[in-house]
Amino acid sequence: MFDSLTGKFANAFTALRNRGRIGSGDIDEMCGEIRKALLDADVALAVAESFVAKVNERAQAALPDLRQSTNQSQAIFAIVNEELISILGGAARRIRLAKNPPTVIMLAGLQGSGKTTLAGKLAHYFKSQGDTPLLVAADLQRPNAVNQLSVVATNAKVPVFAPEVGNGVGDPIKVARDGVAFAREKFHNIVIVDTAGRLGVDIELMNEAKAIRDAVNPDEIIFVVDAMIGQDAVRTAQAFLDGVGFDGVALTKLDGDAKGGAALSIAKITARPIMFVSTGEKLQDFDLFYPDRMASRILGMGDIQSLAEQAKQAFDGDTAAKLEAKFAEGDDFTLEDFLEQMQAMKKMGSMSKLLGMLPGANSGAMKKQLENFDEGEIVRTQAIVQSMTPSERREPKILNGSRRLRIANGSGRSVKEVNSLVDRFSAAQKMMRTMRNGGSIPGLPVGVGNSAPQSGGLRKPPPNNLPNKKKSRSGNPAKRAQEEG
Ligand code: GDP
Numbered sequence: 001m002f003d004s005l006t007g008k009f010a011n012a013f014t015a016l017r018n019r020g021r022i023g024s025g026d027i028d029e030m031c032g033e034i035r036k037a038l039l040d041a042d043v044a045l046a047v048a049e050s051f052v053a054k055v056n057e058r059a060q061a062a063l064p065d066l067r068q069s070t071n072q073s074q075a076i077f078a079i080v081n082e083e084l085i086s087i088l089g090g091a092a093r094r095i096r097l098a099k100n101p102p103t104v105i106m107l108a109g110l111q112g113s114g115k116t117t118l119a120g121k122l123a124h125y126f127k128s129q130g131d132t133p134l135l136v137a138a139d140l141q142r143p144n145a146v147n148q149l150s151v152v153a154t155n156a157k158v159p160v161f162a163p164e165v166g167n168g169v170g171d172p173i174k175v176a177r178d179g180v181a182f183a184r185e186k187f188h189n190i191v192i193v194d195t196a197g198r199l200g201v202d203i204e205l206m207n208e209a210k211a212i213r214d215a216v217n218p219d220e221i222i223f224v225v226d227a228m229i230g231q232d233a234v235r236t237a238q239a240f241l242d243g244v245g246f247d248g249v250a251l252t253k254l255d256g257d258a259k260g261g262a263a264l265s266i267a268k269i270t271a272r273p274i275m276f277v278s279t280g281e282k283l284q285d286f287d288l289f290y291p292d293r294m295a296s297r298i299l300g301m302g303d304i305q306s307l308a309e310q311a312k313q314a315f316d317g318d319t320a321a322k323l324e325a326k327f328a329e330g331d332d333f334t335l336e337d338f339l340e341q342m343q344a345m346k347k348m349g350s351m352s353k354l355l356g357m358l359p360g361a362n363s364g365a366m367k368k369q370l371e372n373f374d375e376g377e378i379v380r381t382q383a384i385v386q387s388m389t390p391s392e393r394r395e396p397k398i399l400n401g402s403r404r405l406r407i408a409n410g411s412g413r414s415v416k417e418v419n420s421l422v423d424r425f426s427a428a429q430k431m432m433r434t435m436r437n438g439g440s441i442p443g444l445p446v447g448v449g450n451s452a453p454q455s456g457g458l459r460k461p462p463p464n465n466l467p468n469k470k471k472s473r474s475g476n477p478a479k480r481a482q483e484e485g
Contacts, residue, residue: 008037111199112226114224120283161179
């Protein structure tokens with residue numbers, strides 16, 4: 001969703017980097033471009049202005065020191081990154097569990113914002129953390145809402161408290177209160193109360209939400225908002241803040257073509273943290289919100305931590321540990337790893353969504369590849385890799401013409417496809433090496449790979465980290481493989 005914003009940020013940085021010595025006017029110019037990019041992305045005017053003013057003030061103040069530096073644009077990039085993290089809410093915030101269970105979480109928001117869907121995702125998430133959530137169907141207004149929550153609960157394999165059929169029948173306040181009592185009685189440690197929304201903000205909606213709030217005394221009220229509604233998201237958030245109050249925000253439909261303005265404005269304007277994001281209709285399309293990771297994505301630095309965490313969930317423990325150890329030791333990424341990852345990724349859902357978390361995913365060339373990504377490709381690729389011998393998978397450089405023909409015949413694919421896979425794998429391997437060595441990815445500001453805030457995950461520098469070290473390369477592929485391996 002941040003594609004256009006990322007592209008414009010990248011342009012502003014590229015212009016700055018090409019300046020040679022950066023002067024005060026160059027910073028003004030970059031800030032002007034950033035301001036325009038933010039407004040184009042539907043960021044609220046007040047937020048865009050205060051962001052740009054802060055970046056300008058800090059960059060101008062740093063200028064005397066920067067004049068001595070050889071890496072001026074990188075220092076300014078770091079300031080923009082920090083300010084972006086700050087408007088996205090600073091440190092990540094999680095649900096505070098009540099001292100005396102159950103922890104009551106109330107979801108509020110407009111109809112269609114994605115509350116019911118999110119209720120299921122939250123329940124699924126908490127269950128995976130070892131909690132014992134209960135869903136409470138207190139949206140008795142929207143047609144089919146109770147039924148939908150029951151279906152979601154079944155999918156998430158969590159119980160639902162749904163004594164009323166809904167569709168306009170029943171007292172939602174009583175259902176919410178009884179639901180919490182039921183959870184206490186049955187020792188559920190978390191209760192998630194789904195409430196009704198309206199198509200627009202109105203008094204009746206606010207009154208019902210307030211009455212439910214007062215009846216169940218929630219530990220956390222989460223305001224659920226559709227990121228696609230642009231500037232309206234901020235207005236709606238403000239209305240809910242004034243009317244019901246809330247502790248945190250869940251942004252939904254981040255997979256859509258929203259321009260990102262809501263994400264950037266809401267935390268700042270409401271002074272409430274974004275806690276969760278929803279990126280699709282399935283239970284798994286859900287993420288905890290990390291301001292630093294979102295800033296990385298917006299700046300085109302990718303979200304390696306989230307990717308690594310999702311990979312960890314899909315890989316069995318051994319595979320993940322093995323891969324981390326390999327990376328830490330500076331070992332190379334082989335076709336065997338590629339195949340293992342691919343098999344695990346099939347478990348994780350959409351490949352293009354995952355690849356979208358890689359650094360540079362929003363850069364023109366990579367974006368085009370992602371758009372053209374054919375999910376059936378995984379099956380074909382798997383067939384090709386499985387037709388290789390273990391030594392070919394470890395050492396693709398030994399794949400001469402006759403071996404490629406044998407693999408093509410064995411997998412039922414063409415030699416051209418085998419060649420294309422080997423080429424793509426080599427490119428991926430090269431990129432992995434660059435990332436591991438902290439180098440920058442083509443199309444990104446110089447040094448971005450180094451300056452990305454990383455806390456754990458797969459990316460660890462090898463012990464003898466020497467970025468950009470030029471080596472003479474042997475013309476003999478086997479020897480070169482040895483030199484590079
Ligand atoms: P509610 O009225 O607030 O309970 O909203 P629902 O949970 O019923 O969601 C409204 C519609 O949006 C449904 O069709 C959902 O499948 C869809 N939806 C919810 N969250 C997302 C999301 O993150 N991405 C996409 N693409 N669709 C979503």
